[in-house]
Amino acid sequence: MNNEKTLFAQRLITAMQAKGYDPKPSILEREFNLRHNGKPVTLYGVRKWLLGMSMPSSDKLLTLAKWLDVPPEELAFEKDIKKAIAQREARWQQDIGYKDKDIVDAFLALPPSHKKVIRDMIVALSQKI
Numbered sequence: 001m002n003n004e005k006t007l008f009a010q011r012l013i014t015a016m017q018a019k020g021y022d023p024k025p026s027i028l029e030r031e032f033n034l035r036h037n038g039k040p041v042t043l044y045g046v047r048k049w050l051l052g053m054s055m056p057s058s059d060k061l062l063t064l065a066k067w068l069d070v071p072p073e074e075l076a077f078e079k080d081i082k083k084a085i086a087q088r089e090a091r092w093q094q095d096i097g098y099k100d101k102d103i104v105d106a107f108l109a110l111p112p113s114h115k116k117v118i119r120d121m122i123v124a125l126s127q128k129i
Helices: 002-018 025-035 043-050 058-068 072-076 081-095 098-108 112-126
Strands: none
Touching: 002 025, 002 043, 002 058, 002 072, 025 043, 025 058, 025 112, 058 072
């Protein structure tokens, strides 16, 4: 069981780095809590995830997977996460035009609190009425 937690920690660190984040507890805590609708996690809690001392519950795992753009099963279970990330990045390069890339760059330059507002608005607009 302990090995499972260690492997999860490695996959979490890899996924954070692939998205351009330093795998630090303070960064993970901030970014996770901006996106999770449930009870916020503590700095100590996410530190345990990164050190392989514990694993998140399923609802928290879904939030992590969505944020890091990794299928939850790849984050939770031993799979080739680097290959999956490379495939998504290749698809991204093919499917997005230059105007959309400018919008994404502007979005990425926003502070985290503004990103959350934009993210929530996009989700609300994309839901079926």
